[in-house]
Structure formats: structure tokens, C-alpha cells
Ligand code: KG4
């Protein structure tokens with residue numbers, strides 16, 4: 492694999508080779524000085540969404556398409572990797588074609604194809620990667636491998652000017668992490684989940700509550716269902732403990748909360764004399780209490796991360812920014828909780844609209860644009876590369892954060 496701008500002699504050699512092999516097309520594709528902005532196709536298949544988008548380097552979305560497997564996985568009670576793979580295989584070609592058709596862009600006009608290769612479900616990542624490698628070979632297009640969490644972190648920069656460094660909280664069905672974004676490929680990780688991700692917890696609680704049988708929730712993801720029901724619930728009815736109260740770092744843990752919720756559900760089922768699989772009368776209250784505890788846990792860890800950044804000069808004094816993204820960041824209650832922390836610490840809080848928080852091809856194409864502009868990780872079309880189901884984001888500072896043992900002043904979480 493040859494990054495175009497990794498080293499000058501190699502780059503010259505590679506360009507000479509490309510001109511020889513691809514003639515004028517390669518010159519046009521790799522050039523940023525041509526009058527029309529460069530175009531990137533982004534492809535996402537890391538979990539259960541098949542997404543594609545064509546973006547201009549100015550950030551204009553020229554075409555996009557998304558096929559969600561959510562309803563299938565809701566019916567089977569969770570993502571079955573072989574089913575996810577099969578559905579990606581069935582849809583990837585038409586999803587990519589639709590994005591291209593909408594954009595009116597011919598594959599020969601693309602400056603790069605950017606595809607998620609890590610982290611995610613191995614079988615799902617494999618479909619996107621195989622499709623992309625064959626596409627870039629066929630059309631002689633440079634290839635940009637994408638880290639899914641880097642893409643979530645950078646999406647906000649497509650929507651408004653946000654300069655580095657900024658603090659980012661990424662919360663989804665597969666991840667929760669706090670990091671300082673210092674550059675397109677430069678992250679300091681302050682904390683991550685020690686067990687499951689918050690979206691996974693919300694999905695499992697929703698499944699345990701059989702919310703798919705609830706008339707208002709049958710097509711919603713677990714997180715969406717909990718948010719909707721929580722609006723009519725009283726969180727005070729179930730005072731769940733906020734996790735990791737005695738751990739003074741920025742890591743997360745959600746499995747203990749899930750145990751608390753499960754025990755409550757069992758107790759309530761016994762009290763109401765109903766069987767597992769039947770809707771409880773107090774689902775709204777359980778949803779409200781679960782959502783509140785997840786929000787408080789995320790807020791407290793984020794608060795500590797902000798104080799750590801301040802103590803170590805990791806954020807600019809002018810407009811320090813907290814970006815929140817990933818599927819769980821579409822939750823308005825959680826956003827409000829983080830808003831309280833941001834206000835108390837003097838940070839600007841930015842959350843992309845829900846459509847850009849959940850997985851999509853646009854965020855991958857945008858990450859491709861950011862990398863193309865800086866010439867970072869732009870590879871030759873004949874590159875041999877594999878996917879990586881597990882891949883940390885950036886340099887791990889979790890032990891330094893833990894050693895700092897910052898006590899967070901208590902803040903009233905009065906969220907309406
Ligand atoms: O980022 P994403 O689309 O996929 C992953 O990379 O995981 O996130 C999906 C997760 C699911 O667990 C889903 O339940 C959760 O995001 N989610 C929400 C909401 N919408 C989606 N969680 C809480 N509130 C929401 N409104």
C-alpha cells in the first residue's frame with residue numbers, strides 16, 4: 492500500500508507510475524488544482540446499514556442512498572452477522588448505483604472511493620471492502636480506507652466550521668468513547684466502554700421489555716423506542732444507580748445498569764403476574780429511568796473529560812467545543828444532559844442532526860474528502876488491504892486520565 496504523500500521520492504515514483512498506467516485520468520483524479528472540486532464516493536457497511544454517497548470536496552452532497560436492515564434485525568431480536576452480510580451483499584450494488592445516479596457523476600470522474608474498513612462486524616465490513624476494491628480496480632480510482640469512529644467524529648465539520656482540537660463523545664450501538672480530535676487522523680482517547688455500548692444497552696432493555704409489541708414502537712430501534720416511551724414516564728419511580736461512581740476516570744460501563752433494569756423488570760412481572768414477553772404497565776417509567784441513568788453516566792464522564800482537557804491545555808481557550816455524535820447522540824434527552832455540562836463548563840455543544848448521527852454513506856465520503864485534502868491514507872487502486880473488526884481510535888490516554896483522578900463537582904441533572 493502506498494500513501495500518496497507519505498514520502499517524496501516514493502510519491503514521485505508513484506505519480507510517474509500512475510501517469511504511465513492511467514494517463515490523463517490519473518492526473519485529473521489526483522490533482523486538487525483543477526477548476527472543478529474533486530468528488531468522493533463513500534461506502535458504509537460496518538454494521539447493519541448499507542450506505543453510499545457522492546460528495547464534492549466542498550461538502551455538497553450530490554447523491555446518497557441508504558438501505559437499513561433495522562426491521563429485519565428487530566424481528567430476529569438482534570443482529571445476526573450472517574444475515575447482515577447477506578443483506579449487504581443483496582443491496583450494495585443498487586445502493587452505490589443509486590448514489591451515483593442521483594449525483595449524475597460517472598465513476599471515471601471520482602477522485603477517490605472511501606470505505607469503512609474498521610471497526611465493525613467482520614462479515615459486514617468484508618462486503619463493503621470487497622465491493623470497493625473491485626470497484627476501484629475497475630475504474631482506476633484511488634482508495635481511502637476509513638475508520639468508522641473517525642468518520643462519526645468528523646461529520647460535524649461537513650456541516651459547519653469546527654477547527655481542531657475539539658472534544659468528541661461518540662455513542663452508538665457498538666461504541667462509546669471520549670477523545671480529543673486534534674487532526675483528521677490525530678486523536679487522543681480519554682475513555683471507552685469497559686463492557687457494552689450505550690446503544691446496545693438500550694436495544695437490549697427494549698428487547699427485554701418486548702417493546703416491539705408496543706403499538707408505538709414496532710418499527711423503532713431500541714434507543715428510539717426508549718426515548719419515545721420515556722416522554723410519558725416518571726424516572727423517579729425507579730432510582731437506578733449511575734454506574735462507576737467510585738471510578739475517577741472517563742471510561743463507561745453499562746452492563747451493571749442493564750442488570751439493575753432486568754432485576755426490576757423481573758420483580759414487576761412477578762408483581763403484575765405476567766410472563767416474560769408481555770408488556771408491563773410501567774414500561775414508560777422504566778424507559779424514563781433507564782434513559783436518565785444513561786444520560787447521567789455519559790454526562791458525568793464527559794464532565795471529567797472536559798476538566799482533564801482544561802487541566803492539560805488540550806482544548807483552545809477560545810470557543811472550546813464538545814461534539815457529540817453516533818446513533819445514541821440523536822437522543823434529545825441525552826443531548827440536554829450534555830448541554831447542562833457544556834454550559835456549566837463553558838463549552839460550545841455541537842450535535843449533527845439525527846440523520847448524520849446514525850450510520851450513513853455521507854459521513855464516510857466526508858472522511859474521504861478530509862483525508863484526500865490532506866493526502867492522508869490515499870491508496871493505489873491495486874492495494875491489498877484487509878478489514879479490522881477491532882480498531883482503537885487514536886493514542887490511548889485512559890491510564891493518564893485515571894491517574895489524574897479528577898473529582899467532578901456535582902451538577903443537578905434537571906432535564907425536562
Ligand atoms: O451509529 P449507529 O447508527 O450504528 C452503530 O455504529 O452502532 O447507532 C445505532 C444505535 C442503536 O443502538 C440505536 O438503538 C441507537 O443508536 N439509537 C438511539 C436513538 N436512535 C438510535 N439511542 C437513543 N436514542 C435515540 N433516539
Ligand code: ZN
Nearest residue numbers: 663817818850
Ligand atoms: Zn456508527
